[in-house]
Amino acid sequence: MTTSVLVLGAGFGGLELSTRLSEELGDLVAVTLIDRADAFVFGFSKLDVMFGKRTPGAVRLRYRDLATPHVRFRQETITAIDPAARRVTTDGGTYEADVLVVALGADYDVAATPGLAEAGHEFYSVAGAESLRDVLPSFRTGTAIVGVCGAPFKCPPAPSETAILLDEHLRARGVRDRVRIQVVIPFGTPVPPSPATSEAILAKFGERSIEFVPGRRVTALDPATHEAVLDDGARLPFDLFLGIPVHRAPAVVEASGLAEGGWIPVDKHTLATRFPGVYAVGDVTSVGTPKAGVFSEGAARVVADQLVARIRGASEPPGYDGTGSCWIEFGDREVARVDVDFFSTPGHPTGTFTAPSGRTAAEKAEFATSRRARWFGLSGD
Numbered sequence: 001m002t003t004s005v006l007v008l009g010a011g012f013g014g015l016e017l018s019t020r021l022s023e024e025l026g027d028l029v030a031v032t033l034i035d036r037a038d039a040f041v042f043g044f045s046k047l048d049v050m051f052g053k054r055t056p057g058a059v060r061l062r063y064r065d066l067a068t069p070h071v072r073f074r075q076e077t078i079t080a081i082d083p084a085a086r087r088v089t090t091d092g093g094t095y096e097a098d099v100l101v102v103a104l105g106a107d108y109d110v111a112a113t114p115g116l117a118e119a120g121h122e123f124y125s126v127a128g129a130e131s132l133r134d135v136l137p138s139f140r141t142g143t144a145i146v147g148v149c150g151a152p153f154k155c156p157p158a159p160s161e162t163a164i165l166l167d168e169h170l171r172a173r174g175v176r177d178r179v180r181i182q183v184v185i186p187f188g189t190p191v192p193p194s195p196a197t198s199e200a201i202l203a204k205f206g207e208r209s210i211e212f213v214p215g216r217r218v219t220a221l222d223p224a225t226h227e228a229v230l231d232d233g234a235r236l237p238f239d240l241f242l243g244i245p246v247h248r249a250p251a252v253v254e255a256s257g258l259a260e261g262g263w264i265p266v267d268k269h270t271l272a273t274r275f276p277g278v279y280a281v282g283d284v285t286s287v288g289t290p291k292a293g294v295f296s297e298g299a300a301r302v303v304a305d306q307l308v309a310r311i312r313g314a315s316e317p318p319g320y321d322g323t324g325s326c327w328i329e330f331g332d333r334e335v336a337r338v339d340v341d342f343f344s345t346p347g348h349p350t351g352t353f354t355a356p357s358g359r360t361a362a363e364k365a366e367f368a369t370s371r372r373a374r375w376f377g378l379s380g381d
């Protein structure tokens with residue numbers, strides 16, 4: 001008998017889940033993978049686009065190249081999810097399945113930060129990164145703020161990486177001494193679970209004259225005065241604002257009854273929702289790990305392993321352990337790594353730091369290359 005699995009969202013979570021089910025189960029499973037987009041883009045590729053290192057076309061991995069047999073991809077927009085019936089409506093039809101996995105990620109709510117659209121830029125979408133790529137070359141003097149508008153947000157080290165890469169970009173153009181860079185983050189340190197990582201980032205900030213404004217969130221931009229308004233009322237003047245917008249679950253998830261407090265609650269070991277046969281993985285959940293691709297992928301592997309065991313009649317596999325590794329760009333073609341563990345000591349995530357090096361940069365490149373090959377059958381980078 002074939003088990004039907006409907007996977008909503010072809011990001012890190014949806015791609016890994018579909019690939020693993022196809023590899024492990026072959027004809028025993030019929031996977032339908034739905035995404036409104038025609039291509040996948042790694043989150044970190046947006047930094048490459050913003051700093052003009054790669055073109056948007058070069059970082060798009062087209063779903064038409066998906067290399068997975070037993071997976072049917074549909075480019076459609078999901079308009080309704082009925083988790084009790086495991087029924088999904090899209091602009092192209094209606095689907096029902098034995099198992100439903102929601103991997104719809106996090107959307108950006110630019111309008112939640114008044115003034116952001118008029119006076120600033122977000123760099124978390126490809127379009128936003130592209131618009132900054134066009135603005136950066138003419139930015140020569142003044143204050144640049146890298147500011148977080150709300151938590152949780154994807155890839156907690158990304159604002160720090162962006163400031164370091166901005167410094168490098170301005171140095172290369174010989175205008176760094178005319179620019180002030182400030183980073184506004186709602187945490188006390190850049191990467192709270194790992195004091196060693198935070199110390200290394202703050203040391204780099206010190207070395208590069210990047211100012212760190214901890215424990216603060218940008219609530220609005222004032223287009224008249226060109227000031228960022230912080231959550232304590234303080235105002236920081238800026239000439240260029242690079243923003244991390246407020247994140248929220250996609251509207252279709254909010255309307256489905258799956259979300260509570262903004263995100264989908266799941267059993268943290270099995271990723272099961274409260275609806276039988278319905279799982280959720282990745283950024284769309286409140287599982288307790290950061291919103292990052294490596295965690296979405298790890299959670300997807302756990303759901304896949306459970307389905308494989310169930311379909312094959314094998315014993316229950318180990319549950320999700322809440323661990324993952326994040327890379328951090330340090331400039332000069334060096335990348336650091338932090339290995340984080342969110343579940344071993346409840347309430348106290350821990351992280352181990354690996355200092356920046358060319359070797360870790362190669363490891364990050366290999367991470368991307370291996371996913372391109374595994375999910376899309378593409379060689380090279």
Ligand SMILES: Cc1cc2nc3c(=O)[nH]c(=O)nc-3n(C[C@H](O)[C@H](O)[C@H](O)COP(=O)(O)OP(=O)(O)OC[C@H]3O[C@@H](n4cnc5c(N)ncnc54)[C@H](O)[C@@H]3O)c2cc1C
Nearest residue numbers: 009011012013036043078104105155282283291292293294
């Ligand atoms: C600048 C930046 C740097 C980053 N760096 C890293 C990094 O170094 N390492 C790391 O691990 N993570 C990084 N991330 C985070 C990472 O990209 C995300 O956390 C990851 O993509 C989440 O995976 P996901 O599968 O949960 O969701 P996503 O990858 O966001 O996938 C969700 C999918 O659902 C689709 N979708 C949403 N709504 C609908 C709908 N209604 N109908 C149809 N389809 C829909 C979307 O099109 C999308 O393809 C970075 C992110 C950014 C922005």
